[in-house]
Amino acid sequence: MHxxxxxxxxxxxxIIAFFNPMFADEWTAPAEAAAVVNPxxxxxxxxxxxxxxxxxTCMICHxxxxxxxxxxxxxxxxxxxNFTAPSFSKQKDGVVFxxxxxxxxxxxxxxxxxxxxxxxxxxxxxRT
Numbered sequence: 001m002h003x004x005x006x007x008x009x010x011x012x013x014x015i016i017a018f019f020n021p022m023f024a025d026e027w028t029a030p031a032e033a034a035a036v037v038n039p040x041x042x043x044x045x046x047x048x049x050x051x052x053x054x055x056x057t058c059m060i061c062h063x064x065x066x067x068x069x070x071x072x073x074x075x076x077x078x079x080x081x082n083f084t085a086p087s088f089s090k091q092k093d094g095v096v097f098x099x100x101x102x103x104x105x106x107x108x109x110x111x112x113x114x115x116x117x118x119x120x121x122x123x124x125x126x127r128t
Contacts, residue, residue, distance in 0.1 A: 027078075027104055029095040036094030040120040042127065050125025053118055061107070066126065076106045083126050096123050 040046050054062075061073035066083035073080035081088060088096075100119050103109030110119060 027099065029098045033094045033098035034092040036092075036097060038093040038097070038120055038123055040117060040124060042124045046121045046124045047128055049118065050121035050123070053114060053122050054125055057110075057113075058122075073106075078105065080107070088126075093120075093123050093127075096126060 054066075059070060061070045061076065061080040062068055062083065063070040063073075063080075068080040068082040070080065097119055099107075100114075100122060101109055101111045114122070
C-alpha cells in the first residue's frame with residue numbers, strides 16, 4: 001500500500017499539469033495587446049541587441065535556432081515556444097511583447113529584468 005501511495009504522489013504533479021488549463025499549450029494574450037505597435041525600428045543594431053538578450057536569457061529553453069528545443073526546456077510543460085512555427089509568425093508584435101513582459105508558468109516575465117526598449121529589440125530579433 002505504501003509503495004502505491006508513494007508512486008501516486010510522484011505522478012500527481014504530472015496529472016495536475018496535464019489536466020490544468022493554465023498548462024495548456026494555447027497562450028492567448030489580451031485583445032488590447034494585439035493593437036500595440038512596435039515602436040522600435042527593426043534595424044541591424046536593434047536586432048543585434050535582441051540577439052544578445054536571446055542568447056543570454058532565452059536560448060537555454062528555446063534553443064539555438066528558436067525551435068523550443070533547448071536543454072532547459074526539455075521537461076517543461078508546456079514546451080517553450082517554437083519561434084520558427086507559423087503559429088508564432090502569425091502573432092502580432094504587441095502579443096509577443098506582452099508574453100515576454102508577463103511570462104507564464106516556467107517562463108519568467110521580463111518586465112522588471114529588461115527595459116521596454118530591450119523587450120522590443122527581442123521582438124525584432126525573434127522576427128528574423
